[in-house]
Each structure stands twice: as C-alpha cells, then as structure tokens.
Amino acid sequence: MLEVIDKGSCSDAHPVPLLFVHGGWHGAWCWDEHFLDFFADAGYRAVAMSLRGHGTSPTDKPLPRVSIADYIDDIRSVADDLGGSPVLIGHSLGGYTIQRYLEDRTAPAAVLVGSLPPSGVLGAALRVWRRRPWMTVHSFNDPTLVRFLRTSALAREYLFCADTPEVVVQSCWHRAGPESIRAAMTEPMFRRVDTERVRTPMLVLGAVHDGFVSVRAVRATARAYRTEPEFFDMGHNMMLEPGWADVARRIHTWLQSRDLVSHAV
Structure with missing residues (x-):
C-alpha cells in the first residue's frame, strides 16, 4: 500500500480532488508541511502520495x-482510487512523471512546480556538473543519489534560497531520502515527453533561484504546452520556502478559473 496523506473533502465549489506528487529524495511529507492544510481549508480534498521507495511506501x-x-503506475493507482481524474500537481521529478503519465491519460488540469522540462534531466545535470564536476562524477556512481544532498549546505544550494531560514533547510535535509538513479537520471536523460499527446491544461510555475531547474528550462516547458510560465523569487522547494503561500494562492486562483465542475459530473 502506497503512503497517502488525505485531508479535506470535495465541496460544491471544488468537486475535483487534488493529487500532489513529490520530486526526487522527497515524499508526501513535503506537501503536508503547508499545502495540504491550505487547500483543505479552501474547500478541496487534498491528497499527497509517496511514490514507491519514498516516505513509508514500500517497493518490491x-x-x-x-x-x-x-x-507512473503509482500515480495511476492513487488517481483511480480518487475516481480516476484528479487535478495533478507535481514538483521537480514528480512534474516530469506527471507529464509522462498524461501522454496516455487525461486530467482536468495539471500544475508543474519547479518541474523538469519535457526534454528531461540533461539540462539540470549539466548545471550541477558545471558547478561541482567531481561531486557529480561520484554522485552518479551512487545508485541512490544521496551524495547530492550529503550535507545541509548542498541541500540549501540545490533546493533553497540563500536566505531561507536554516531550520527549514535542516528539516528538509533530515527527511530527504534515497532516490532511484534509473528513474531520476538514466531514463529522463534519454526519454523526452511526447508533448503532442498531452492535452491537459497546464499551469507552469518556476523559481528564479532554483538550483536544479533553470529559468530557461521552465520557459521551455511552458512553450511546449502553449502557455506562459510564472516565476517566484524562491528556490527549488517552492512548497517549503517562506513564500510557499504565494505559490499556493496562485494555484488556487488558477484552479478557480478552470471549469472543473463539469469534470466532476
């Protein structure tokens, strides 16, 4: 059984549940810190899942x-339990996985938060390589990629702004876990998203100080889905930094502008 944190309930104003998908090294806990309560209080059913091998979700x-x-199978399983068509909100690798999921399935709407672009992980890998080439070599020899975040200073560099409170960085760093090198690096290095097969409306959000996903990559993602990107003065972990409420409010406003009621009928 996959770990699922489920808060709130659907309402007449917001009849479609929200499914939050975390990125690499994280779990459902990263959405439970702020976002689930925010959206539950706003009248949504807000659900965060941990992909297999993350949080308390087992892997066989x-x-x-x-x-x-x-x-993708994990997302499909939880989405089906939620009625088949929740709104999908994905961060980083979770955003890339949602894009791949939507090649064959539909959703009433999707939100990409600091997501890897349709082209995959190569651009992010090159950014890291240029800054720390030897660390990158050693990290790629680690099949769980934990060396990328082996110190809290590295966690701050890649995941947070320079002025994020240390307590926030430390909390995330202590909870971060291993990641599959196959899912996070090998496959997204060579497999692009077939964006022509994705018909779901997208909100594309990025962070100016993102240590992994560049502004250029976020713009490329928005172009691929024929929309405009929106940026926040934040680091990669936009759901955990002090400005998280601005991100949540923007998602809420955008969802209100969509005709989601008909999707629940």
Whole structure:
C-alpha cells in the first residue's frame, strides 16, 4: 500500500480532488508541511502520495531498479482510487512523471512546480556538473543519489534560497531520502515527453533561484504546452520556502478559473 496523506473533502465549489506528487529524495511529507492544510481549508480534498521507495511506501524491488514506469503506475493507482481524474500537481521529478503519465491519460488540469522540462534531466545535470564536476562524477556512481544532498549546505544550494531560514533547510535535509538513479537520471536523460499527446491544461510555475531547474528550462516547458510560465523569487522547494503561500494562492486562483465542475459530473 502506497503512503497517502488525505485531508479535506470535495465541496460544491471544488468537486475535483487534488493529487500532489513529490520530486526526487522527497515524499508526501513535503506537501503536508503547508499545502495540504491550505487547500483543505479552501474547500478541496487534498491528497499527497509517496511514490514507491519514498516516505513509508514500500517497493518490491531495489530502489535503484525502480523506473519512471513504476512511478507512473503509482500515480495511476492513487488517481483511480480518487475516481480516476484528479487535478495533478507535481514538483521537480514528480512534474516530469506527471507529464509522462498524461501522454496516455487525461486530467482536468495539471500544475508543474519547479518541474523538469519535457526534454528531461540533461539540462539540470549539466548545471550541477558545471558547478561541482567531481561531486557529480561520484554522485552518479551512487545508485541512490544521496551524495547530492550529503550535507545541509548542498541541500540549501540545490533546493533553497540563500536566505531561507536554516531550520527549514535542516528539516528538509533530515527527511530527504534515497532516490532511484534509473528513474531520476538514466531514463529522463534519454526519454523526452511526447508533448503532442498531452492535452491537459497546464499551469507552469518556476523559481528564479532554483538550483536544479533553470529559468530557461521552465520557459521551455511552458512553450511546449502553449502557455506562459510564472516565476517566484524562491528556490527549488517552492512548497517549503517562506513564500510557499504565494505559490499556493496562485494555484488556487488558477484552479478557480478552470471549469472543473463539469469534470466532476
């Protein structure tokens, strides 16, 4: 059984549930810090899942062998339990996985938060390589990729703004876990999202100080889905930094502008 944190309930104003999908090294806990309560209080059913091998979700094979297809199956399983068509909100690798999921399935709407672009992880990998080439070599030899975040200073550099309170960085760093190198690096390095097959309306959000996903990558994602990107003065973990409420309010406003009632009928 996958770990699912489920808060709030659907309302007449917001009849479609929201499904939050975390990125690499994280779990459902990253959405439970702020976002689930925010959206539950706003009248939504807000659900965060932990992909297999993350949080308390089990995996039936070694984590380094877990694939994007496995993560897609996890999203499909939870989405089906929610009635089949929740709004999907994904961060980082979770955003990329949602895009891949939507090649074959539909959703009433999707939100990409600091997401890897349709082209995959190569751009982010090159950014890290240029800054810390030797660390990158050693990290790629680690099938769980934990060396990327082996210190809280690295967690701050990649995941947060320079002025994020240390207590926030430390909390995330202590909770971050291993990641599948196959799902996070190998497959997204060579497999693009077939964006022509994705028909779901997208809100594309990025962070100016993101240590992984560049502003250029966020713009490329928005172009691929024929929309305009929106940026926040934040780091990669937009759901945990002090400005998280601005991000949540923007998602809420955008969802209100969509005709989601008809999707619940």
